[in-house]
Amino acid sequence: MAETGGGEGLLFLTDEQLRKGIEAMFFAYRGFTADPDRILEGMDYGRAHHRAIHFVHRSPGTTVSNLLMILSVTKQSLNRVLRTLIDDGLVRSEKGRVDARERHLFLTEKGLILERELSDAQRARMRAAYRAAGPAAVQGFRQVLEAMMDPDMRRQFNRLKEGG
Amino acid sequence: MAETGGGEGLLFLTDEQLRKGIEAMFFAYRGFTADPDRILEGMDYGRAHHRAIHFVHRSPGTTVSNLLMILSVTKQSLNRVLRTLIDDGLVRSEKGRVDARERHLFLTEKGLILERELSDAQRARMRAAYRAAGPAAVQGFRQVLEAMMDPDMRRQFNRLKEGG
DNA sequence: CTTGGAAAGTCAACAAGGCTGACGTAAATT
DNA sequence: AATTTACGTCAGCCTTGTTGACTTTCCAAG
Numbered sequence: 001m002a003e004t005g006g007g008e009g010l011l012f013l014t015d016e017q018l019r020k021g022i023e024a025m026f027f028a029y030r031g032f033t034a035d036p037d038r039i040l041e042g043m044d045y046g047r048a049h050h051r052a053i054h055f056v057h058r059s060p061g062t063t064v065s066n067l068l069m070i071l072s073v074t075k076q077s078l079n080r081v082l083r084t085l086i087d088d089g090l091v092r093s094e095k096g097r098v099d100a101r102e103r104h105l106f107l108t109e110k111g112l113i114l115e116r117e118l119s120d121a122q123r124a125r126m127r128a129a130y131r132a133a134g135p136a137a138v139q140g141f142r143q144v145l146e147a148m149m150d151p152d153m154r155r156q157f158n159r160l161k162e163g164g
Numbered sequence: 165m166a167e168t169g170g171g172e173g174l175l176f177l178t179d180e181q182l183r184k185g186i187e188a189m190f191f192a193y194r195g196f197t198a199d200p201d202r203i204l205e206g207m208d209y210g211r212a213h214h215r216a217i218h219f220v221h222r223s224p225g226t227t228v229s230n231l232l233m234i235l236s237v238t239k240q241s242l243n244r245v246l247r248t249l250i251d252d253g254l255v256r257s258e259k260g261r262v263d264a265r266e267r268h269l270f271l272t273e274k275g276l277i278l279e280r281e282l283s284d285a286q287r288a289r290m291r292a293a294y295r296a297a298g299p300a301a302v303q304g305f306r307q308v309l310e311a312m313m314d315p316d317m318r319r320q321f322n323r324l325k326e327g328g
Numbered sequence: 329c330t331t332g333g334a335a336a337g338t339c340a341a342c343a344a345g346g347c348t349g350a351c352g353t354a355a356a357t358t
Numbered sequence: 359a360a361t362t363t364a365c366g367t368c369a370g371c372c373t374t375g376t377t378g379a380c381t382t383t384c385c386a387a388g
Contacts (some may be wrong), residue, residue: 012299018287019222021294021306022196023324026215027317028309029193030236032186046373051190058183064336072194077375079337101335101384123182129311130185133304135176140297140304142185145192147293153191160187210344228365241346243366265355265364 035121044088048073048081050118053107056091057115058160061104063096070156090114199285208252212237212245214282217271220255221279222324225268227260234320254278 011017036050055070056062064082068075082105085091090111096102107115130138146154175181200214219234220226228246232239246269249255254275260266271279294302310318 009299012302013291013294015287017302018290018294019283021290021302022218022283022286023222023321024306024309025193025196027321028312029189030317031313032189034314048374054186058187065334073374074376075336076338076377080374083337096335099335099385101382103336119183119186122186123179125312126182126185127177129308130177130182132311133307135173136300137304137307138176138181138185140301141308142188143297143301144293144305145188147296148192148289149195150198153194157187157191212345229363237345238347239365240348240367244345247366260364263356263364267365 031125032122035125036118039118039121044084048077049085052078052081052085053090053111053115053118056105057107057112057119060106061094063102063104065102067105070160085111195289196286199289200282203282203285208248212241213249216242216245216249217254217275217279217282220269221271221276221283224270225258227266227268229266231269234324236317249275 033047037047040046040050051071052067055067059066064075064078068078071078082091082093086093088110089108092106092108092111094104094106096104133141146157149157197211201211204210204214215235216231219231223230228239228242232242235242246255246257250257252274253272256270256272256275258268258270260268297305310321313321
C-alpha cells in the first residue's frame with residue numbers, strides 16, 4: 001500500500017517481471033476479443049464494427065468526429081464501417097439540430113440486439129475473470145491499465161467513465 | 165481478501181464495472197503497443213514482426229511449429245514475417261540436429277539490437293505503469309489477466325513463465 | 329452577404345497482416 | 359515402401375488500416 005522505500009519492495013519492477021506482464025497482456029487480449037470475434041465471424045462484420053457498435057451504444061447520439069477521436073482511426077476507415085452498419089439498419093444517423101453538419105449516431109432495435117449479444121459474451125468472460133481474481137485484484141487491474149494508457153486516451157477513458 | 169460472502173462485496177461485478185474494465189482493456193492495449201509501433205513504422209516491419217522477434221528472443225532455438233502455437237496464426241502468415249526477418253539478417257534458422265525437419269530459430273546480433281530497442285520501450289511504459297500503481301495492484305493486474313486467457317493460452321503462458 | 333473553415337461523406341489506391349487451398353520436399357516413422 | 363510430419367511456397371482473398379483529393383453542407387466572422 002505505502003510507497004515501498006526499501007530495495008526488496010521493487011522486485012516487481014525487474015525486467016523479468018515486466019516481461020511477464022507484457023506477455024500476460026498479449027495472451028489476455030486475445031481472450032478478451034475471442035468471444036466477440038467468434039460471434040462476428042460468419043456475419044459480414046469484424047472487430048472494427050464491434051468497436052463502433054460498442055461506443056455508439058455507450059454514448060448514444062455521439063457524433064462522428066467524437067467517435068473518430070475515441071477510436072483513433074481515419075474518417076475513411078470509420079466511414080466504411082459505419083456505412084455498412086447504417087445500410088444494414090443497425091445504426092441510425094441523425095442530422096444535428098443545433099449544428100446540422102454533425103451526425104448523431106444511435107443504435108436501432110436491431111443494433112441493440114447485436115450489441116447485447118456481443119457485450120454479453122465479452123462481459124461473461126470479464127465477469128468470470130473478475131470473480132476468479134477477487135475485488136482487490138480487480139482494483140489493481142484497473143489501476144495498472146489506466147496507468148498504461150497514453151494521457152489522451154486516459155482523458156477519453158475518464159470522460160466516458162463520468163459523462164453519459 | 166477472503167471470499168466476499170455478502171451482497172456489497174459483489175459490487176465489482178456489476179455490468180457497469182465490467183464495461184469499465186472492457187474499455188480499460190481497449191485503451192490500455194493501445195498504449196501497450198504504441199511505442200513499439202512507433203519504432204517499427206518507417207522500417208519495413210510491423211506488429212507481427214515484433215511478436216515474432218519477441219518470442220524468438222524469449223525462447224531461443226524454438227521451432228517454427230512452436231511459434232505457430234504461441235502466436236496462433238497460420239504458417240503462411242508466420243512464414244511471410246519470418247522470411248523477411250531471415251533475409252534481413254535479424255533471425256537465423258538452423259536445421260535441427262536431432263530432427264532435421266525442424267528449424268530452430270535464433271536472433272542474430274542485429275536481431276538482438278532491434279529486440280532490445282523494442283522491449284526497452286515497451287518495458288519502460290510497463291515499468292512506469294507498475295510503479296504508479298504499486299506492487300499490490302500489479303499482483304491483481306496479473307491475476308485478472310491470467311484469468312481472462314483461454315485455457316490453452318494460459319498453459320502456453322505458464323509454460324513460458326517456468327521453462328527457458 | 330460573402331467568405332473561410334469545420335464536419336461529414338465519398339472515390340481511388342495502397343499496404344499490412346490475417347485467411348484458405350494446393351502443392352512440393354525432406355526427413356522421420358510405421 | 360508407404361505414410362506422416364515439419365516446413366516452405368505460390369496464388370488469391372478479406373478486413374481494416376492508411377493517403378490524397380474532392381464535394382457538400384453549414385456555421386460563423388468579417
